[in-house]
Amino acid sequence: MSKTAGNANVFTAIADPTRRAILDLLRQGEQPVKQIAQPFEMSLPAISQHLSVLCEAKLVTQRKEGRQRFYRLNPEPLKQVSDWVNHYEQFWQEKLDVLGNYLEDNS
Known part of the structure; x- marks a missing residue:
């Protein structure tokens, strides 16, 4: 899979509020699917589908122990999202600084 496709999968995976909530749950540590x-x-099949999307985006890893599957957060791909958002954060900070200066000068 190309890096661009991998990035798209991460953004697609976190676009869904249920998947974001699952990631939040997994911040507490590895959990079995029933607990998630x-x-x-x-x-349960719907949750499994969400977990499948998260695994495909490499945001979650799974391991099997007997018949049970355990899922764990892999936060590394979220760095791509953080880096992307950071560019916009800098943009808006500069705009707010300019606005602040304008308001101070014209008050």
Whole structure:
């Protein structure tokens, strides 16, 4: 998979609020799928589909222990998102600084 495709998968994966909530849950540590599904009002297969998208984007890793699957957060791909947002944060900070200076000069 190309780097561009990988970036698109990360952004697609975090676009869904349920998947973002799953990532937040996994910040607490590795969890089995049933535990991940508890706070959501959806079926276990639906949660598994969300986890599949997160695994495909490499935001989550899974391991099997017997018949159970455990999921763990892999935050590294989120650095791409942070780097991208950082460019816009700098842009807006500069705009706010200019606005602040303008308001001070014209008050």
